[in-house]
Amino acid sequence: MSRPPAAADVVVVSNRLPVDHSDDPAEPWRRSPGGLVAALEPVMRSTEGAWVGWPGTADLEVAPFDFDGMRLVPVTLTAEEIELYYEGFSNDTIWPLYHDVISPPGYHREWWDAYVRVNRRFAEAAAAVAAEGATVWVHDYQLQLVPRMLRELRADLVIGYFHHIPFPAYGLYSQLPWRRQVLDGLLGADVIGFQRVADAGNFARAVRRQFSYETRAGAITVPTADGGRRIAIAKAYPISIDVSLYDELARRPDIQARAREIREGLGDRKILLGVDRLDYTKGIRHRLKAYGELLAEGRLNVEDVTLVQVASPSRERVGAYMQLRDEIEQAVGRINGETDTVDYSAVRYLHHSYPREEMVALYLAADVMLVTALRDGMNLVAKEYVASRVGVDGVLVLSEFxxxxxxxxxxxxVNPHDIDGLKDAILAAVELSPKDQTRRMRALRRRVREHDVADWSERFMLDLEYLRGQRA
Known part of the structure; x- marks a missing residue:
C-alpha cells in the first residue's frame, strides 16, 4: 500500500478524533473533553504524530487537517453505521458484556457485520498514513479487530492496543458469539494493554481456552502466517492523568475564588461530589440510595451536608440510558421532596458537561468525592480529584470495582452493592479528622504524581520498542 509523503512515525487510532465539529466558520473544530483525549494529547504533542478517528458527525467527509500541533485523519461513518457499529455492537453488545452484564447485552449479526466493516475502514486509514516501520497505537473496545487487520495490511508496523474498559472473566466473555474473532483481532497487536492485572489475566485465560496458545508471565506465543511464531505482550498499564495540569489549575487564584463561590452558594455545608457520565456502570443510583437513607435516618441532615451530582449526557439514543436518566431524576426528586427545606437542598443535580476549569473548582470545593462505580476500567475522576487537592485535604470514597x-x-x-457499608463509608468520610484527611491525601497525591500519564505512555511505548528490537 502506498504511503503519503508526510507519513507519520506514530499513529493513534481511536473511535473519535480529539476534536468536535462546530458550525462556527471561524472555529470549525474545538478540542473535545474526555479521558482518552487528555491522556494522549501529551503523547501526540511530543511526537507530532497522526490521529485517526471519526469526527463525530454522520456522513461528514473531511480531508486530513492539522489542529493544535496534531495531524488529524477523519474516518467517515454513515448514520446507519453509527447506529449498528457504535450504538449497537460497541455500546449495546461489548459495553454491557465487558461490564459484568450489569445490563443485558444484545447479540445481532447485522451489528457484528457493521463492526467488521467499520474496523476495516479504520485499519485502512491508519495503514495509509503510517510511515515505514511506524508505531500504531489502537485504542479501545470499538476497534478490537483493527490490530489483526493492520498486521495483514502492513507487516512492517509495530502495533499496540490499549483496552480502556474492563475485560471480563471467561464465563461472561464466552457468551459472545464472535469471541474467537475478537481475540484474534486483539492478538494482531504486539502489545495489548489493560487497566488492571485481573483484566490481563482474564484475556490470557480466554486466549488459552479458545486457541490453546502458550501464555506465560504476560507473554503470549502467537502463530504467524508464514508458519513461525511471535511474542505478544499482554499486561496491565494503568492509565493516568496530566497531574501537573490539574495541580496548576487548582492553584490559580480565579479557580480558587470560583471554588469559594460554589461553597458559599451551597450554604457553606459539607459538600459530597459525584462526577460521572450518565451510565449504569457508575453506581449513581446506589450512591443516591445510600445518601437518601442517611438523610431519612437522621444520620446526616440537609442543613449540614449536600450532594452535588454532575451527570454528563451519554448515549442518549440507547434505551438503557434513557431509562437510567429517568430513574436518577426520579430518585433526586424524591430525595429533595422528602428532605429539602426552604433554605437548603439535599441534592444539586447537574445534567451537563463542564469545562475543565469549572471541574477543578468543583474538586476544590468538595469535601468528599464519591466514586461508586459498579465496574470501571480505571476512573480518572478519582485521580483528577486527588491531583486538584493542593491543600492536602478532602476524602476520596472509592469503589473497589x-x-x-x-x-x-x-x-x-467501598462495595457499592452493600448499601449499609456505603452509608457507613460516606458517614466516615464526612466525619474524618483533618489529621487523617491529610495523611490519606498526602499518600494519594504522591501516588498520582509518581504514576502520571507520561509514565503510563512511556511504559507502554518502551514495551513496543522492546518488541521492535526483538524483530531485528
Missing part, C-alpha cells in the same frame, strides 16, 4: 482502587489504596474503599 474501579481500576483506580488498585493504586489509590489510601482512599476509603
Amino acid at each position: 474501579a481500576g483506580a482502587a488498585d493504586e489509590l489504596t489510601q482512599a476509603i474503599k
Whole structure:
C-alpha cells in the first residue's frame, strides 16, 4: 500500500478524533473533553504524530487537517453505521458484556457485520498514513479487530492496543458469539494493554481456552502466517492523568475564588461530589440510595451536608440510558421532596458537561468525592480529584470495582452493592479528622504524581520498542 509523503512515525487510532465539529466558520473544530483525549494529547504533542478517528458527525467527509500541533485523519461513518457499529455492537453488545452484564447485552449479526466493516475502514486509514516501520497505537473496545487487520495490511508496523474498559472473566466473555474473532483481532497487536492485572489475566485465560496458545508471565506465543511464531505482550498499564495540569489549575487564584463561590452558594455545608457520565456502570443510583437513607435516618441532615451530582449526557439514543436518566431524576426528586427545606437542598443535580476549569473548582470545593462505580476500567475522576487537592485535604470514597482502587489504596474503599457499608463509608468520610484527611491525601497525591500519564505512555511505548528490537 502506498504511503503519503508526510507519513507519520506514530499513529493513534481511536473511535473519535480529539476534536468536535462546530458550525462556527471561524472555529470549525474545538478540542473535545474526555479521558482518552487528555491522556494522549501529551503523547501526540511530543511526537507530532497522526490521529485517526471519526469526527463525530454522520456522513461528514473531511480531508486530513492539522489542529493544535496534531495531524488529524477523519474516518467517515454513515448514520446507519453509527447506529449498528457504535450504538449497537460497541455500546449495546461489548459495553454491557465487558461490564459484568450489569445490563443485558444484545447479540445481532447485522451489528457484528457493521463492526467488521467499520474496523476495516479504520485499519485502512491508519495503514495509509503510517510511515515505514511506524508505531500504531489502537485504542479501545470499538476497534478490537483493527490490530489483526493492520498486521495483514502492513507487516512492517509495530502495533499496540490499549483496552480502556474492563475485560471480563471467561464465563461472561464466552457468551459472545464472535469471541474467537475478537481475540484474534486483539492478538494482531504486539502489545495489548489493560487497566488492571485481573483484566490481563482474564484475556490470557480466554486466549488459552479458545486457541490453546502458550501464555506465560504476560507473554503470549502467537502463530504467524508464514508458519513461525511471535511474542505478544499482554499486561496491565494503568492509565493516568496530566497531574501537573490539574495541580496548576487548582492553584490559580480565579479557580480558587470560583471554588469559594460554589461553597458559599451551597450554604457553606459539607459538600459530597459525584462526577460521572450518565451510565449504569457508575453506581449513581446506589450512591443516591445510600445518601437518601442517611438523610431519612437522621444520620446526616440537609442543613449540614449536600450532594452535588454532575451527570454528563451519554448515549442518549440507547434505551438503557434513557431509562437510567429517568430513574436518577426520579430518585433526586424524591430525595429533595422528602428532605429539602426552604433554605437548603439535599441534592444539586447537574445534567451537563463542564469545562475543565469549572471541574477543578468543583474538586476544590468538595469535601468528599464519591466514586461508586459498579465496574470501571480505571476512573480518572478519582485521580483528577486527588491531583486538584493542593491543600492536602478532602476524602476520596472509592469503589473497589474501579481500576483506580488498585493504586489509590489510601482512599476509603467501598462495595457499592452493600448499601449499609456505603452509608457507613460516606458517614466516615464526612466525619474524618483533618489529621487523617491529610495523611490519606498526602499518600494519594504522591501516588498520582509518581504514576502520571507520561509514565503510563512511556511504559507502554518502551514495551513496543522492546518488541521492535526483538524483530531485528
